[in-house]
């Protein structure tokens with residue numbers, strides 16, 4: 175939840191908080207049934223006294239907008255049950271009009287982390303962004319200048335929905351580097367791979383369809399599938415990637431519409447599907463006719479050795495739809511990604527894309543075309559690999575030094591994240607408010623699982639976005655937060671242990 179409190183304002187903090195929550199409830203951003211963060215946790219996130227949150231909640235409860243329930247906490251009240259809601263005086267009763275999509279998108283754990291991350295004093299390990307210091311800004315400035323000089327208005331008009339034709343050709347050539355053989359007609363340029371994922375899901379899924387996903391998996395994918403009414407079939411992973419044998423067993427009784435996988439430097443776990451399992455997965459897809467969606471944003475960010483070929487390169491039966499993005503290797507703000515798929519799939523996704531945004535920004539497509547065609551990406555990737563390996567090691571060493579065996583993790587050989595398990599039965603959600611109070615946030619593990627309980631003790635830490643000094647400081651702050659949570663637990667344990 176993005177809450178911004180202005181400490182210089184004459185409006186009391188509790189009133190500012192109540193106003194912002196009221197607006198979000200009215201707009202449907204906080205739909206009925208949404209659980210608001212506990213008072214103490216929200217207070218820690220915002221860096222205010224608990225009484226501020228208590229007063230704000232009290233005001234909203236008095237208006238009938240929220241209500242406290244034993245065991246469920248504070249919840250946004252269904253407008254139909256609000257006093258006076260049956261007969262709205264004037265205006266549009268927005269929340270009553272919304273399709274049941276919004277509640278699928280609300281993730282309190284991630285909202286808590288992003289609320290705290292917006293504070294200037296907080297180091298965010300919760301994000302999935304590249305290092306801003308590594309952005310090749312002057313290269314982009316020159317390219318955009320050249321684009322506008324040489325192409326003029328042409329790059330400011332609409333372009334074909336499938337993508338800027340020279341870029342589709344360049345992508346088909348670039349894909350050959352990792353062994354993918356495809357024609358430009360099999361490439362669809364999209365506004366970020368998140369859009370690609372949405373288009374695929376929109377084109378293939380109907381409410382009630384089953385989707386097999388890894389446990390854990392990328393949050394944005396879970397949200398897309400849930401929002402479209404899909405049911406989810408979690409398949410566990412181990413250090414060799416998805417346990418394909420478990421999927422195989424599940425397929426004896428159930429038939430998912432598609433299998434969504436991140437086989438290379440998985441988000442969040444960093445694991446890579448080994449070659450033998452890649453082949454087995456493809457064989458399964460070909461045999462059962464169930465397509466595989468391969469989401470592959472991290473492939474180029476390897477720190478030890480290049481990863482095995484993508485599923486799309488090993489596929490001989492047209493079972494794979496693959497997704498790639500420039501967000502993790504250049505700039506997330508460019509919003510450029512691509513889908514490579516059998517031609518019939520590209521055609522169908524293009525029809526859906528036309529409904530969503532007509533086409534992808536042509537100026538940015540031209541810039542990516544120039545970067546690929548002039549060989550500018552390869553040298554940039556080499557720099558990133560060095561910088562990110564150093565940052566990975568820095569954070570890993572700082573965590574080992576500061577937290578010892580309180581945190582367990584394997585060193586990932588690529589990608590952007592350390593996937594860590596809190597030992598001693600501690601929950602990441604309990605650590606988050608304490609960490610936020612001390613100026614560091616992370617992505618709590620439960621958001622990455624179909625069954626949140628499975629991720630209770632896990633947390634994802636990004637090592638690319640904060641600079642080296644911030645990474646070391648983040649580990650220090652985490653260890654202080656952990657000590658405080660343990661101390662509080664110990665206090666409660668002692669207070670509740672009967673004296674005999």
Ligand SMILES: Cc1ncc(COP(=O)(O)O)c(C=O)c1O
Pocket residue numbers: 302365366367368369392394436441469471498499500501506510511
């Ligand atoms: C696995 C995965 N897929 C897709 C995305 C979204 O990428 P994009 O910025 O291209 O939409 C991300 C971003 O974190 C991701 O981790």
